[in-house]
Amino acid sequence: MLQWVRSIIYIIQVTIAMPIIGLVFAPWAMFSKAGAYKACKTYAAYAMWSARWLIGLRSEVRGEVPQGEVLVAAKHQSFLDIIMIFHALPRAKFIMKREIHWTPVIGQYTKRMEMIAVDRGKRGKAIAKMIEDVNAGRMEGGQLVIYSQGTRVAPGAHIPYKVGTAVLYGQLGQPCVPVATNAGYFWPRRGLYRRPGVAVVEFLTPIEAGLTKEAFMAELETRVERASEDLLLEAGWRRPDV
Template identity: 75%
Template structure:
């Protein structure tokens, strides 16, 4: 019961913090992309820091954090892994649902930071436009983050990896850094309860350019799913029907 109360208080203060931080930074962010990034990183940092003492949830980023122009193909389980990845990367740009642009505060800042909106069912068109914008210099270089399954996936569920990640990998000709996470075990897709423990985002070994589409997708899925399951099991998660090992 106590953890439920702590979880609800954490969510309430985090909901209030978003517009407050957004308004405080608005004069800077309105004229500067750097200001928009600083505001968003402040919010992500506050969410991570306050989670530690309010709900007992620590956050850790493992592996070599990408610094240059790379494609990051990440597992997506909850809002928490977005916050952790954005806070860790120097210049992250997410491929995201276009509906997010209509959200207060988040939408305005996403536009300012040149996030890549994607219409459902028109992902190919969005990727084509993004590549054209990159080539024309209308989008600044950075770390392009794509969620290869296209949505949040709860621990234990199997959702196919979408081919859009392979198209980006081949057309950009950049190194791809896979990323795994167990964030969904502590911060689920739905509901108010937040579990204490250690949430991890792990950047895995880079996949260099040059693989065929099929080989790239196979390697990406194997490495991300394997690392994610390891992180989940280390956190105490077990697949449905599996019993803990005897001590």
């Protein structure tokens, strides 16, 4: 019961903190992309810090965090893994659903940071527009983050990996850094309860450039799924059939 109360308090205060931090940084963020990044990194740091002391949930980043221009293909289980990846990467640019652009506070900052918005209901056009927007922003460098399954996936659930990641991989001609996580075990997609423990985001060994689409997709899915399950088992999760 106490953890339930702490979870609700945490959700309330971290939700309130978002517009407050957004307003504090707004004068800087309106005129500077660096200001927008600073605001969002400040919020991410606060969300992780307050989770640690309020609900007993620590955040841990493993592996070598990429610093240069690279494609990052991540497992997505929770809003927490977004926060952790954004905070860890020097200059993350996420590919995300278009609806987020119209979300209060978050939407304004994603526009200012020029995140790549995709209309998920128009697959062919969405991929073409994604490539166009990515190429338009390549002069800035940074880490392009895509969630290869296109949505949050609960621990143990299986959703196919989408071809958009392979298209980007082929177009960019860059290595791809897979990312595994167990964040969904502690911070689920739905519900108010937040579990104490150690949420991990792990940057895995890069996949070299130049693989065929089929070979790349098979390698990406195998690495991410295997590493994510290992992290879940480490956290105490058990397979549904066990």
